[in-house]
Amino acid sequence: MNQPPKPRIKPWNDPRIRAWVAQILALVFVIWLAATLFSNTLQNMERRSIQTGFDFLSRTAGFGISFSLIPYSETDTYGRTFFVGLLNTILVSGLGIVTATILGFVAGIARLSSNWLVARIAEVYVEIFRNIPLLLQIFFWYFAVLQALPVPRQAFRIHDLFFLSKRGLNMPSPVAGPGMEWVTILFLVGLVATLLIGRWARKRREETGQGFPFWRTALGLVVVLPLALFALLGAPLSWDVPHLRGFNFVGGATLLPELVALWFALTIYTGTFIAEIVRSGIQAVSHGQTEAAAALGLKRGQVTRLVVLPQALRVIIPPLTSQYLNLTKNSSLATAIGYPDLVNVFMGTTLNQTGQAVEVVAMTMGVYLTLSLTISAVMNGYNRRVALKER
Amino acid sequence: MKASHLVVGFGALATVAMAAAPASAATLDTVKSRGQLVCGVNNSLPGFSAPDEKGQWSGLDVDYCKAMAAAIFGDPSKVKYVPLTAKERLTALQTGEIDVLARNTTWTMSRDASLGLNFVGVNYYDGQGFLVKKSLGVKAGKELNGASVCVQSGTTTELNLADYFRTHKMTYQSVVFDTSDQTLQGFESDRCDVLTSDQSQLYGLRSKLPDPSKAVVLPDVISKEPLGPVVRQGDEQWFDIARWTLFAMLNLEEAGVTSKNLGEMLKTTNPDVKRLLGTDGEFGKQLGITNDFGAQIAKAVGNYGESFERNVGEGSPLKIARGLNALWTNGGLMYGPPIR
Secondary structure, X not given: OXXXXXXXXXXXXXXXXXXXXXXXXXXXXXXXXXXXXXXXXHHHHHHOOEOOOOHHHHOEOOOOOOOOOOOXXXXXXXXXXXXXXXXXXXXXXXXXXXXXHHHHHHHHHHHOOXXXXXXXXXXXXXXXXXXXXXXXXXXXXXXXXXXXXXXXXXXXXXXXOEEEEOOEEXXXXXXXXXXXXXXXXXXXXXXXXXHHHHHHHHHHHHHHOOOOOHHHHHHHHHHHHHHHHHHHOOOOEEEEOOEEEOOEEEOOEEEOHHHHHHHHHHHHHHHHHHHHHXXXXXXXXXXXXXXXXXXXXXOHXXXXXHHHHHHHHHHHHHHHHHHHHHHXXXXXXXXXXXXXXXXXXXXXXXXXXXXXXXXXXXXXXXXHHHHHXXXXXXXXXXXXXXXXXXX | OHHHHHHHHHHHHHHHHHHOOOOOOOHHHHHHHHOOEEEEEEOOEOOOEEEOOOOOEEOHHHHHHHHHHHHHHOOOOOXXXXXXXXXXXXXXXXXXXXXXXXXXXXXXXXXXXXXXXXXXXXXXXXXXXXXXXXXXXXXXXXXXXXXXXXXXXXXXXXXXXXXXXXXXXXXXEEEEEOOHHHHHHHHHOOOOOEEEEEHHHHHHHHHHOOOHHHEEEOOOOOOOEEEOOEEEOOOHHHHHHHHHHHHHHHHHHXXXXXXXXHHHHOOOOOHHHHHHHOOOOOHHHHHOXXXXXXXXXXXXXXXXXXXXXXXXXXXXXOOOOOHHHOEHHHOOOEOOOOOO
């Protein structure tokens, strides 16, 4: 059982040590370069008496923002304008990702349809909207929508509850009364419980084959119970209905035309790319799989849902991730039509009023980097789950 | 994966650092060795700076650029115009992309104090106003409660607007666009009830509407907007050249020297005029520019009054009255310190 004595390697000949040293040297070089650039920038700005630092974030902003998910007024700080813009960016990107995915999957599957008309419609959609620059599409939807709609005084109205005009879609917004928070809490608890029960039921079915009336339970937990409490508390919810006063509608909630145009354009544009990705993903699944599934007696819908799509997803997910990233970054084109996203509000107005370009641009880049890395981390996680397990 | 992220972040940092790289050499030497003055202007603001069909720039701000080139080179055509949006303009000057900014820029304390810039003076006294559709029947700014307002990003206008509505306890909704053309398009398509900007711009923008008579500029002036050329801080010589170019234009008007009577004026015995036109003294030389810079400016663009009338006054489609922009001798605010 004598192990052969290890051959003695001089440290500078050891490939592992060498690799480490090379890595460390490279890292030191990069850090040194970054630090030099950073201090050089600071020095230059100081020499030219340009103000630096992040003190401006606590100063009063003093300008208005047309749309905000959090309470905002002119007397709030520049720091708050950052969050207003950030949330607006996340809102339009999130909405866009959801709808672009749905549209893309539908169009991608439709392109492979055996129905000639459906396949051609999908093809025409993809070929047209994929090849027109996004900025033009945003302008088109924005100004086309604006031209077509009436001024507020002649707004399209539905039962005096919904008003559609050049100022957007005005609709009633809910105002919570006393006790409404308990209904919300019960609803959330029901939602979580349903998810847990679903997992448990699936595991039990896989292990023992016993079924579980999942949908009925879900309905009860998520809908019936909260509704019962809602009725019990005497329906503590009223609606703030918009009405025309002076130039515009007051009260209620507003869906801005800028948001709709941007959302629409991002969805339609990115949807084409997703459609192509979905199509390539499906075509990458060997035809033998479809035939085998059919031979086992699966219906056509089941073949797509249970056999083809799960395998196609492996091919689809990685390029889909980059489309999500593109969509998020493209949302910064909002600035062209005045949707108050991060670039418009923070890198636009805030940068100009404070003049602190380096700080503001760095913060904005940091946001897009963080958003992108988050999306890709989530998608990579999902990819690992659906990826082919090689055993 | 990690490495590529590092590279991206690193590239970004580098861009920022480059943007602030030094350009500390004397601006005059740089301009002279380049043989051209680089002047930041508005991309399309009738009366102040706009290119015509042939790509020739004209306007009050453009005349200032020409006057400066005439003072330095004795040739008003040695200017390169860089059209800038409101957002880009101050950064373009800070980074040295342009030598001087003549782009209807409001002189405010924070811009003067914290950006490393110096305002040379005022070449147009302006004030913010409102442009509204006639069909709305609005007569004064105080009737605008609840209005949607189109406004250009990166201007003092945005702040004045907020202040005005707040002090009058009115609400408004701002729609912020990048360029003044987009702002106008928003107004035209009825996205907003009101377009707000400096009064001088409102007249120019109104003239671009398909039917200008359907819109009116309200009489309210809600702010002080002294517009003037800007240079970088830290080059006193360049600052002085920019400043005395403006003063020379004002003094030319005060002395009654025009582009037309320049020939006779060069022969005058009036000592003030002789110093101004460089037939006496070495005032231009002291600044490092042509000694007869006053005469060069008169030859190139004429005096301030001529430039005003040609670009924004009676001789132009805008037909703006001199008002505050008249010489101090005529009840205005324009005043050039003496050359002696």
